[in-house]
Amino acid sequence: MKKTLIALSYAAGLFAGASCGKKEDEKAAGPPPATPVTLVEAKATDAVYYDEYPATVVAINNVELRSQVAGFITNIFFKEGDVVQKGKTLYEIDRRKYQASYQQALAGLRSTQATVQNAQVNLNRYERLLEQDAVARQIVDNARTNYATAQAQVGVAQANVAAARTDLDYSLIRAPFSGRIGISQVRLGSQVSPGSTLLNTISAEDPMGVDFVITESDLNRFADLQRQAGGKGDSTFRLVLPDGTRYDQPGKILAIDRGVNQQTGTVQIRVQFANPKRQLKDGMSTVLRVLNRQSGRRVVVPYKAVVEQMGENFIFVAGDSSKAHQRKVQLGPRLRDQIVVMEGIKPGDQVVTEGLQRLRDGGQIQAGAPAGANTQGTGTGTGTPPAGGSAK
Secondary structure, three states: OHHHHHHHHHHHHHHHHHHHHHHHHHHHHOOOOOEEEEEEEOEEEEEOEEEEEEEEEEEOOEEEEEOOOOEEEEEEOOOOOOEEOOOOEEEEEOOHHHHHHHHHHHHHHHHHHHHHHHHHHHHHHHHHHHHOOOOOHHHHHHHHHHHHHHHHHHHHHHHHHHHHHHHHHHOEEEOOOOEEEOOOOOOOOOEEOOOOOEEEEEEOOOOEEEEEEEEHHHHHHHHHHHHOOOOOOOOOEEEEOOOOOEOOOOEEEEEEOOOOOOOOOEEEEEEEEOOOOOOOOOOOEEEEEEEOOOOEEEEEEEHHHEEEEOOEEEEEEEOOOOEEEEEEEEEEEEEOOEEEEEEOOOOOOEEEEEOHHHOOOOEEEEEEOOOOOOOOOOOOOOOOOOOOEEEO
């Protein structure tokens, strides 16, 4: 029993000695050292950026040419791919049958007109005899009826002439407007059926439309843009061609679709662009850039200053006491190596760009000179914003 008490006393002494040694070591070590960081001043600059939408070029006037009469193609009067003027004859369908029908209708009209003249002569004769009481009244009434019937037959004959003339005109396919015609779908000798055989397609090329879709939440924004006058120097709409080059003509909203697509929740919009050099082609895939309403004088910082945690964005800002404090920020678009900060910091704030990995909220910092960092803000760029936009 005595040996046990001695052993316990010895263990307690060792534990007390170790605790005192640990406290003395902590006092000797002091607070954790300051984290070396690089600071960059937040700048206010003109940030102009665009929202991007996939778009398709469409011809505002685009017509499929189809025949309204049956027959065989006997002539083609154009060169494929050429620009044709309104009213130019493009195709001829065998006209012999329609010319014969027209002549027959004309003959029928002349015959009916002759019948009317004869009926009128008889009516006038019987009316004079009736005045002399030399003919029965029933004969006069019959003559009047024959004259009225002959007049009605003239109307029928005139309608037949008009129908035959229309068919004869339809045997020549003419350009409904000035535009570029495509590759012919039929050749000489091809048989065409009325309304079903596609002959060709003709499209007007200046101006052209660009179709894209927006979400219904953006509808009011684009309705406001539609009311703007625009002009030669307007930069609200910019078009990027398939090869990545920028189209040099301004655009304006031509139409907003009548309703929202219930399945997708989107609305189709058409923007009109002049096409003097014929660079835009029907069906071309492009990217339409629309000036973002948040463009303007904004705070920008280096993109590498942003720390993402649990889906939220933070920036460390140096305080007066050589401590860095974490601030939650709302980001705008990215502009090259810079990013717009909509909320959370103000111009002049010193933000941490390097040393973020070892830094905690409220931690001590030791600022050093940026190693080759560009501290000047930039207002425009070619980077991509977080949500569907692009810099100028």
